[in-house]
Amino acid sequence: MRGRDTYGVAKDFVESEHGQIGCVNCHKGHNVGDKDEAHKDMTKDPSDEGGGGVCAECHEDTAASYKNAMHYKLTGILDIVGTITQPHKMGDTLLPAAWKLDCNDCHASCGSCHVAWPEVAKGGLLDRHRFLKTPPMEKTCYACHGSRFGGEYRGLLGATADVHYEKLQMVCADCHTANQLHGTKPADSKRYYDTETARCESCHPDAAKSGKSRIAMHNAHPDGTLACAVCHANEYFNCANCHVSLDIKEAGKIKVIFPSDPLVTFKIGKNIDITPNNPYKYNLVRHTPAKKDSLASLTYFQAVLTGSPGPKDLIANYDALPTWNSASVHSIQRKTKQNQSCNACHGQKELFLTKTDLVPEDPKANQKIIFNKIPAPVKK
Amino acid sequence: MMIGKKKLTLTSAALLGLACTFGIAGTVSAQAEAASSSECIKCHTDLDQMDAFGAAAASSSAGIAG
Numbered sequence: 001m002r003g004r005d006t007y008g009v010a011k012d013f014v015e016s017e018h019g020q021i022g023c024v025n026c027h028k029g030h031n032v033g034d035k036d037e038a039h040k041d042m043t044k045d046p047s048d049e050g051g052g053g054v055c056a057e058c059h060e061d062t063a064a065s066y067k068n069a070m071h072y073k074l075t076g077i078l079d080i081v082g083t084i085t086q087p088h089k090m091g092d093t094l095l096p097a098a099w100k101l102d103c104n105d106c107h108a109s110c111g112s113c114h115v116a117w118p119e120v121a122k123g124g125l126l127d128r129h130r131f132l133k134t135p136p137m138e139k140t141c142y143a144c145h146g147s148r149f150g151g152e153y154r155g156l157l158g159a160t161a162d163v164h165y166e167k168l169q170m171v172c173a174d175c176h177t178a179n180q181l182h183g184t185k186p187a188d189s190k191r192y193y194d195t196e197t198a199r200c201e202s203c204h205p206d207a208a209k210s211g212k213s214r215i216a217m218h219n220a221h222p223d224g225t226l227a228c229a230v231c232h233a234n235e236y237f238n239c240a241n242c243h244v245s246l247d248i249k250e251a252g253k254i255k256v257i258f259p260s261d262p263l264v265t266f267k268i269g270k271n272i273d274i275t276p277n278n279p280y281k282y283n284l285v286r287h288t289p290a291k292k293d294s295l296a297s298l299t300y301f302q303a304v305l306t307g308s309p310g311p312k313d314l315i316a317n318y319d320a321l322p323t324w325n326s327a328s329v330h331s332i333q334r335k336t337k338q339n340q341s342c343n344a345c346h347g348q349k350e351l352f353l354t355k356t357d358l359v360p361e362d363p364k365a366n367q368k369i370i371f372n373k374i375p376a377p378v379k380k
Numbered sequence: 381m382m383i384g385k386k387k388l389t390l391t392s393a394a395l396l397g398l399a400c401t402f403g404i405a406g407t408v409s410a411q412a413e414a415a416s417s418s419e420c421i422k423c424h425t426d427l428d429q430m431d432a433f434g435a436a437a438a439s440s441s442a443g444i445a446g
Contacts, residue, residue, distance in 0.1 A: 005431075005434060006430070006433065006434030007424060007430040007431075007433050007434050008424065008425070008426075008427040008430035008431055008434065009421070009424040009425050009430075010425070011425050014421050014425060022416045022417040023417035023420040023421065023424075024416055024417050024420065025416070025417070029420070031416055031417050031418060031419045031420060032419055033419050033422075033423075035423075038419065038420060038423075124434070128427075129424075
């Protein structure tokens with residue numbers, strides 16, 4: 001068929017271990033010939049509830065861990081929204097409704113990686129309902145991480161593909177293991193605070209030994225100074241403004257627009273999220289697509305739907321968080337423009353985030369990320 | 381020594397019996413579970429029919445991701 005395998009179920013799946021459980025035992029509904037009656041009370045995704053749903057009956061350990069995982073709870077996004085909208089109470093706004101309708105689409109159940117396309121990609125079975133132990137990255141991971149990670153990793157955006165893809169065709173799960181994806185430690189932590197994430201030195205242990213390396217540049221930079229990507233990533237993609245806004249110039253005609261300007265950059269910034277797994281003083285930073293009025297449409301809808309407008313300044317605490325943030329850039333190469341020599345980086349103003357990269361509307365927190373003085377050229 | 385051998389034989393036979401019983405019972409039980417969804421399976425394994433429904437749904441584009 002053209003497009004996506006949406007409803008068809010393979011006969012070999014029916015005969016498999018999972019298939020023999022029987023449709024109605026997971027999905028509920030009714031075992032009758034009439035379509036409407038059959039689908040009555042049906043659960044489309046029986047794996048969602050509580051972080052495991054019906055899967056938890058056999059996969060207890062994974063479900064117990066997954067219920068607290070970042071992919072299930074979207075802790076990072078919740079934390080950001082909760083911070084920038086203070087002191088407003090969520091209940092006084094349309095944020096909970098917007099969360100359900102939109103943001104929460106990125107939340108992943110067991111099924112939305114192992115059986116079906118994620119909700120954000122409009123669902124549909126991945127492979128005739130066969131259970132896929134390793135989710136296919138193009139269909140599942142990239143549904144949510146497609147425009148930046150997926151684009152730069154495969155070389156569709158930015159200067160080059162990632163060497164791990166280009167030479168080895170590695171997939172996401174080769175670095176991001178099932179255990180890491182099925183849990184977040186400590187529970188409720190955000191991305192860079194998760195202590196069990198992919199580490200370059202797991203495969204390249206020698207590279208990380210500053211002072212004992214065969215590579216002079218590794219020895220020249222003390223441990224904890226530079227994230228690996230600062231020297232080994234190429235230019236990468238950023239979204240400059242906001243994700244979604246609404247054109248409501250004409251009454252009754254509402255148009256959803258995506259005004260984000262694409263921005264391909266390479267910027268080294270100060271790391272303000274120093275954690276055991278992101279201990280570096282300097283990291284690459286990527287622009288977060290947010291503006292002070294990014295959620296203005298919610299105020300408009302609140303007025304239309306409830307008759308009373310919500311808070312005018314929904315992102316009242318905009319200054320609290322930067323819009324340039326630590327990035328895990330996926331365009332890694334051994335040789336890059338900036339690692340050719342000391343002075344290919346030192347003294348090269350365009351590589352560093354400075355005040356000239358900021359605009360007056362930026363949040364105050366961006367001041368903590370910029371270099372006031374860039375590293376001077378190295379004298380030979 | 382004889383008693384030991386007899387005991388071993390009996391134990392083996394008992395274990396084999398248990399394995400067979402539970403193995404068959406497991407299969408029968410799984411078949412019963414699948415049979416409880418026979419009508420669902422009849423429709424959803426008709427791939428031509430399902431793909432006709434799917435084609436309509438797939439014509440709407442995928443979502444935008446970050």
